[in-house]
Amino acid sequence: MKKLALHWQIIIGLAFGLVYGIVAASNGWGDFTTDWVAPFGIIFMNLLKLIAVPLVLASLITGVASLSDLKKLSRIGGKTIGIYIGTTAVAVTIGLISVNVLQPGDKVPDLMKEKLQETYEADASSRFGSAEKVKNRGPLQAIVDMVPSNFFSSASSNRNMLQVVFAAIFIGIGLIQIPKDKGKPVLDFFEGLNDVVIKLVDLIMLMAPVGVFALIAQTINKVAGNDLAQVLELLGALGYYMVAVILGLLFHAVFTYTGLLKILTKMPLKTFYRGIAPAQLLAFSTSSSGATLPVTMERCEDELGVSEEVSSFVLPLGATINMDGTALYQAVAAVFIAQTLGMDLGIGAQLTIILTAVLASIGTAAVPGAGIIMLVIILEAVGVPTAGIALILGVDRILDMMRTVVNVTGDASVAVIVANSEGQLNIPNK
Ligand code: ASP
Secondary structure, eight states: OOOOOHHHHHHHHHHHHHHHHHHHHHHTOHHHIIIIIHHHHHHHHHHHHHHHHHHHHHHHHHHHHHTOSHHHHHHHHHHHHHHHHHHHHHHHHHHHHHHHHHOGGGGSOHHHHHHHHHHHHHHHHHHHHHHHHHHTSOTTHHHHHHSOSOHHHHHTOGGGHHHHHHHHHHHHHHHHHSOHHHHHHHHHHHHHHHHHHHHHHHHHHTTHHHHHHHHHHHHHHHHHTTOHHHHHHHHHHTHHHHHHHHHHHHHIIIIIIHHHHHHHOOOOHHHHHHHHHHHHHHHHHHOOHHHHHHHHHHHHHHTSOBOHHHHHHHHHHHHHHOOHHHHHHHHHHHHHHHHHTTOOOOHHHHHHHHHHHHHHHHHSOSSTTHHHHHHHHHHHHHTOOGGGGGGTGGGHHHHHHHHHHHHHHHHHHHHHHHHHHTTOBOOOOO
């Protein structure tokens, strides 16, 4: 019997998770779900995270070393970062248009505003601590933060992925510059490690349907608690806001990425979306582009025909700095909060949002819920009270799932575009 395609296996897990989650919430099985279902999701997610740092390290070192000269590295690097920043700025602009046209902030009933502020006040202020640290930094601190003083301490947390990326590129550059025979054993080691990690992705994905089932079930459990009616009320009140984010995300995925792929490459869209679907579904279930990275890389290489040289440079970098979905969401959320609080943001403030959202999304860690912490910086920049994030916290997880899908799709699209421009795209004949 032919094995069901991976994306179908994951969709089935997702659908069962959804049904189970709703049944569990209606029957008050919250504790049972936490004790007996959620652990499988945690194990699955941990396995993916476990291989993320070794993968970034091994693939970037071999990726940079295989570029063989610094000119090629700066050409591909410049191109990649340029497209990343350009598409993120487009994403923020789409978000701003969506929220200004739909005006979701005017549609929240006054009573609901007070209730939301009260319910999420404590939770919101717990996030300010993390944001406070970011806010009180000097202008160059973001660059300082990229350069680790001890490799092992940066590799000890998945939040420090940007430091690992820096260290790997740095080591790769060193490798290019020493005699080939000296560098060979080091390179061979990292190439071997890279292959091992990619093999582990296959093994971990055997568990994907169960893992996704458990992740979705527990997400619903956490959002709904044992009171489904409360969630429905929340979804009703924040429905317009969610629509503004989701429409923006859809528009960006459909028009910006699809348009760029169509104009700049010969990649058939069907091949692209079919190839990348498992990574998108995983992004949706885990809300983490970092945890999804191993699968994104594997799919780009095996199913889309992106060369290892390009994918191992473009994708780890993208997972850490390229977050179009997050930037778009941050723009909508900032204006929505301002609208709800009765503040009018002029064109100057909206331009500030474009700039800060692009920067904030670069600094956002590729983990669940990181986007809302960086949102605080944008709110500060345009003078909107940061306590306003209490208004949107209740539905943040759902939007996090969706923006992460766009983040991952963006990375894959840019990998295809860069590979194509370097003559390194070998679209498989499937
Ligand atoms: N969860 C997102 C990601 O990993 C980041 C965010 O919170 O927006 O891509």
